[in-house]
Amino acid sequence: MAVIGGAVAGSEVARILAERGALAIVFEQNARPYGKIEDGLPRWHVEQRREEYAKIDRRLSHPNVLYVPLTRLGRDLQFPELVNDWGLSAVVLANGAWRDRPLPVDGAEQWINRGVVYQNPFIYWFNHYLEPDYAGPQYEILPGTLVVGGGLASIDVVKVLQLEATLRALARRGIEEDLLRLEREGIEPVLKSHNLTWQQLDVKPCKLFYRRTVLDMPLADIPPNADAKKVEAIRRAKIKILEKAQRKYLFDFQELSLPVGLIIENEQFAGLRIARTQVSEGKVKVVPGSETEERAPLVISSIGSIPEPIPGIPQQGEVYKYIDEKLGLLSDGPTAVFATGNVLTGKGNIKDSLDSAVETGTYIVERYLGLEPGGFGVGEAERAVVAQFGERQAALISARRPLSAQRVSAIIARVHQRWKAVGYDGDYARWIARVSHNALS
């Protein structure tokens, strides 16, 4: 079978299939297979990244896994060809959720990277821009940037902005500080160690807007069976999380606020028009006549990630179209097509790993956000869900008639052809060492 994407989900499903004796061909668009762990989690999660990389490496090193790097479905390999011509038993899509949900403000798309920036490429830049051979888009750190969001990823974005702005302000004073220390200890204690205050730095903080109330922020899950007392406790815990994050990283926050327009002046992005909102019966309503202007050099939109459309894969709204969502089954036939991981859930979120206990849940979120010491098992929840799906999918796939030896040889010949084209010799460890020499981690 083929697996598209080699990260947390792809490597896990490949392992499950490989351990059942199947041959799993993992097509990965990048040279390295680490996905959101490398490009979506801010790089201060040093330990979690290292641990998760090692686990992915271990799974992809299984002798029944054939790793095919630098091969993007939809570009180097077409979906209809893979499903109709390769003669595979199944294809499992584990390509994640990499497209930012579009900012729903008139004209926003025309200002992309000219004042309007999306979270996914911004965090990608932050994680990679110090690498000597980084050649991707460059983003500026502009004090007073606005962020639209409300989930964990948007708090990551405000942290990047605040930490980078502080590092740059210190550098202008001839002080070189360490990002990891600043993230761990918080901005004020580090400034104090240099006999400075935030006011003295004179950096306009960035500001996070959320369309609902802080109590609605998706920072901790409310279990379906929670009683009123528990619901209230979780909601209160969210306020505390946000307050702690603001104290540590000094960003501004405004709830019940929705961007409704762009301010464009002299052909330049100059800010957002923000309306106040009311939440009633779970719905967000704009308060008529409440619009104000928020002037800023930049807005970063962090309102969710969805799977990228791939030619040939039918879509239903933001996600792929399933014939059985519980199984993650997109289509049946000689080659069945499944999906797993973020591509299936349409999100990659800490919520999924939350226990129903308030303390555990908020503790994990606080550790993720750097508000409490200690690490957290990034990827663990994802892997558990993927393993569950994977076992079910693998059982279905195993029930199919095994392919003939001749067919398998033909498939392997195609893999070897692609290996040749991308310069991969089949030695996973050697390849990873070769393509990692420039990586920060």
Ligand SMILES: Cc1cc2nc3c(=O)[nH]c(=O)nc-3n(C[C@H](O)[C@H](O)[C@H](O)COP(=O)(O)OP(=O)(O)OC[C@H]3O[C@@H](n4cnc5c(N)ncnc54)[C@H](O)[C@@H]3O)c2cc1C
């Ligand atoms: C803010 C934030 C918080 C998080 N919190 C948690 C948490 O609490 N718990 C947790 O378990 N995880 C968390 N994560 C991690 C995470 O998002 C997922 O759990 C996990 O890493 C997603 O794995 P995935 O394999 O589904 O997707 P990805 O990591 O996105 O992997 C997809 C892979 O497919 C490749 N790919 C994409 N398109 C193609 C294509 N067309 N052809 C070939 N290859 C392709 C990509 O390069 C990538 O390697 C968090 C992430 C973020 C950003």
